Amino acid sequence: MMGWFGIARLGLVQMALGSVVVLTTATINRVMVVELAMPAILPGLLVSLYYGTQFLRPRFGHSADQGGRRTPWILGGVALLALGAICAALSVGVMAQNATYGILAAIPAFLLIGLGIGAAGTNLLALLAARVAQDRQAAAGSLVWIMMIFGLAATGITAGQLLDPYTHTRLVQVACGVGMIAMLLSIAGVWGQERGPALRQKPKSEARFADVVRTLWSDTRVRLFTTFVFASMLAYNLQDLILEPFAGHVFGLTVGQSTALGGMHHAGALVGMLAVLLSGTLLARWVTVPLRVWVVGGCVLSGMALMGMAYGGTQAAVWPLGANVFVLGLANGSFAVAAIGAMMRLAGEGDQSQEGLRMGLFGAAQAIAFGLGSFIGTAMVDVMRLVSSSDAIAYGTVFATEGFVFLIAAVLAMRLTASNSDAPRGAAMMPGE
Numbered sequence: 001m002m003g004w005f006g007i008a009r010l011g012l013v014q015m016a017l018g019s020v021v022v023l024t025t026a027t028i029n030r031v032m033v034v035e036l037a038m039p040a041i042l043p044g045l046l047v048s049l050y051y052g053t054q055f056l057r058p059r060f061g062h063s064a065d066q067g068g069r070r071t072p073w074i075l076g077g078v079a080l081l082a083l084g085a086i087c088a089a090l091s092v093g094v095m096a097q098n099a100t101y102g103i104l105a106a107i108p109a110f111l112l113i114g115l116g117i118g119a120a121g122t123n124l125l126a127l128l129a130a131r132v133a134q135d136r137q138a139a140a141g142s143l144v145w146i147m148m149i150f151g152l153a154a155t156g157i158t159a160g161q162l163l164d165p166y167t168h169t170r171l172v173q174v175a176c177g178v179g180m181i182a183m184l185l186s187i188a189g190v191w192g193q194e195r196g197p198a199l200r201q202k203p204k205s206e207a208r209f210a211d212v213v214r215t216l217w218s219d220t221r222v223r224l225f226t227t228f229v230f231a232s233m234l235a236y237n238l239q240d241l242i243l244e245p246f247a248g249h250v251f252g253l254t255v256g257q258s259t260a261l262g263g264m265h266h267a268g269a270l271v272g273m274l275a276v277l278l279s280g281t282l283l284a285r286w287v288t289v290p291l292r293v294w295v296v297g298g299c300v301l302s303g304m305a306l307m308g309m310a311y312g313g314t315q316a317a318v319w320p321l322g323a324n325v326f327v328l329g330l331a332n333g334s335f336a337v338a339a340i341g342a343m344m345r346l347a348g349e350g351d352q353s354q355e356g357l358r359m360g361l362f363g364a365a366q367a368i369a370f371g372l373g374s375f376i377g378t379a380m381v382d383v384m385r386l387v388s389s390s391d392a393i394a395y396g397t398v399f400a401t402e403g404f405v406f407l408i409a410a411v412l413a414m415r416l417t418a419s420n421s422d423a424p425r426g427a428a429m430m431p432g433e
Contacts, residue, residue, distance in 0.1 A: 061356025156263025268329025
């Protein structure tokens with residue numbers, strides 16, 4: 001059984017993944033749209049491209065299930081991710097000289113990013129699901145996810161300081177430094193973790209990939225949980241690529257200031273996850289907060305925070321944007337923690353070793369939602385900026401739409417947590433409950 005020290009070590013890998021990804025979804029996106037005056041749909045399509053590659057997550061997980069080793073997939077994935085981020089930063093400099101060549105250079109870079117995070121992320125969580133006791137899975141998933149958010153926040157805030165005043169050379173230097181640190185953290189995280197037998201010894205699956213996927217999808221609990229993951233992540237990601245351009249166009253923030261604002265969002269998510277984790281462990285003897293309060297409440301509060309941003313854009317001179325973004329992150333984090341624990345529990349079920357495939361299926365649902373969210377959010381901004389003379393109204397329309405999607409996710413969450421017969425068992429449990 002993996003102890004807390006081993007779990008925390010694996011959290012270093014998740015921290016590394018978050019540190020690299022934040023440069024592509026936040027900083028590089030902002031530079032394309034504001035500094036290079038590219039249409040917002042360009043980074044939206046590029047990020048959708050890398051999310052599209054994550055349709056391969058089930059295949060990555062299934063191959064590791066059959067091979068019996070996840071460490072090579074994790075380290076190889078992190079290496080591809082870091083290389084892709086550096087190439088993406090280089091492509092931005094090329095875009096400044098020649099837009100066509102720069103875009104052509106960005107395409108393989110974002111493909112590498114997608115392949116890397118898909119291979120590493122899927123098998124990292126599968127390794128946790130296979131080697132962590134069930135009574136620790138929710139807390140372990142929370143700890144690892146919190147460490148990823150910490151990586152996002154720390155990189156966003158630190159990179160924000162290093163990037164002012166902005167130059168393309170400085171961006172490439174930051175990307176190289178983050179990639180090197182991510183690789184070192186990942187090696188420290190996985191070294192020796194697969195020594196010894198797994199907690200739950202299961203025979204390897206010898207069935208064909210397509211047959212295993214078909215059987216797994218026939219499980220009602222898996223389908224319902226996958227649907228919730230899709231809906232909540234679609235709502236979450238509609239704002240991901242437009243937050244920093246919104247800060248630049250409407251509030252006039254610099255590259256460093258808007259990057260730090262993205263870090264503020266992730267810091268809020270970290271606080272929200274910590275609050276849920278503590279309420280289910282250390283504080284459980286005094287107060288018990290039902291899961292539906294965190295999940296549904298998190299979705300509703302997210303919607304309200306987005307409505308606030310939609311209104312705040314029209315009051316840019318006085319609106320507390322940083323506080324608004326922090327509350328949005330706080331709400332996002334509250335429902336994410338519970339989903340991770342449920343995901344690990346469902347991944348560990350079954351008579352054969354299928355943790356990688358199950359994690360890959362949930363990850364693919366998230367990838368579809370993130371890819372659609374990236375494209376729809378950026379495309380809506382471009383369309384609204386064409387038909388409206390006000391950037392505040394253009395961005396505000398997208399934020400209001402996203403708030404409505406969060407309300408739909410809240411309805412799905414109510415059904416998921418209220419139905420004991422249909423909802424996955426893990427979705428109805430939290431650490432300490």
